Structure formats: structure tokens, C-alpha cells
Amino acid sequence: MSHPSYPTQPDEALRQIQASPSYAAQLLLTTAAVLRIQAERTLHPRVLDIALGFGADAIVGELPMAVQLDALDKARAVLPPVDDTVTHGEYALRLDATAKTV
Template identity: 35%
Template sequence: MTHRTQLSQAEEHLRRARENLTVAAQLLYAVADIISEHQPEQPIGTMALGLAFSAAGVDVLAQYPRAVRDHALLRALSALVPLADKDVIAQGITGGEYALRLRLAAKAV
């Protein structure tokens, strides 16, 4: 079995496990994945966070009806209030650290 096959199997198990989460939690995990895959050692900014949310929204939210999407987005954003504080971003928190915080926040929604 190749490394790529093992990785694909692990990714599939992770995807299936996340299907049982709330839509808001799925969204936060998807945002965290995107942020941690792209320069996790660099400070996160509002533009990068917005782009990650947009991409994750397409991947996660597009499959649900509008009412579900709207509710999930509101729940996800409400979990971000302490994380999206301008002071946190101004402090130069890295994408990797922010992704960890997003994953923690996902457990609460």
C-alpha cells in the first residue's frame, strides 16, 4: 500500500466522521483545514480568513438548503466572536494556531 493510498483512506475516514457533526462544525473544520494547509506558520489576516470561509462555504454549505446554510453560518460565526477579534489577528497569530482554535470552537457548535 502506498503512502498516498493510506492518506486517501485516512482522509475518507475523517470525512465520514465529520458527516455526523453539525453543519456549523463541519464548516469550522473545513475553514481550519484550509488555513492549516496554506502557510500555517504565517500570521493569519482577515483576507485569508475570509477566503478560507468562502472556499469552505462552497465545499460544505452548498449541499444544504438555504435555511440550513444560513443557520449554520450564523452558528459558526457566533463561535468566532472571541477568535475573530481584531486584537487576536493584530497579535500575529499564525494560521496553524488559528486553525487549532477553530477546531476547538467547532466542538461547541
């Protein structure tokens, strides 16, 4: 029996899982990093889809399809709107902020 003030191995594992960003958040952060490659360009919705695809491949590409689809659905549900004046860099900042909410 462990002492209540000392975390057990499962307690520590659970703490680490809870402290880690969700797959959706990681996907948004990775998408933001991809967009920063050409930060000054104006964002087009198709480019966002491509960047999100790169993010999905990197973050959840090796996971079961159900996990991949869940992460993508959650990430897409919180994407900030795209207008014809926002740059890749500005949108990346929006994604960084949004990732903190999922």
C-alpha cells in the first residue's frame, strides 16, 4: 500500500496525460507551425486544409482511424474563420490561442 502523499506510478502517468495537450490541440499547434513557414502570405482556405492535413499526418497519422477522425473533427470545429485579409502568420497566432481551449 502506498502512502497517500506519494504518487503511485499510475497516478503519475494519469497526471502526465492530463497535463498533455489533446490531440486536437497538438494538431492546431502543428498546423500553426506549418503556416509560419510562409507567414507573410495571405491565407486561402485550401492552404489551411493542406496545412491541417500535414498536422494530422504528423500528430495522429499512426493512430487508429477513429482517433484520427475525432482529433480532426475537434480541431475543425474550433478553427477561427478565414477572411481574405489574414496572413498565415496572423492565423497561426489565432490557432495558438485556440489550441489552449481544446
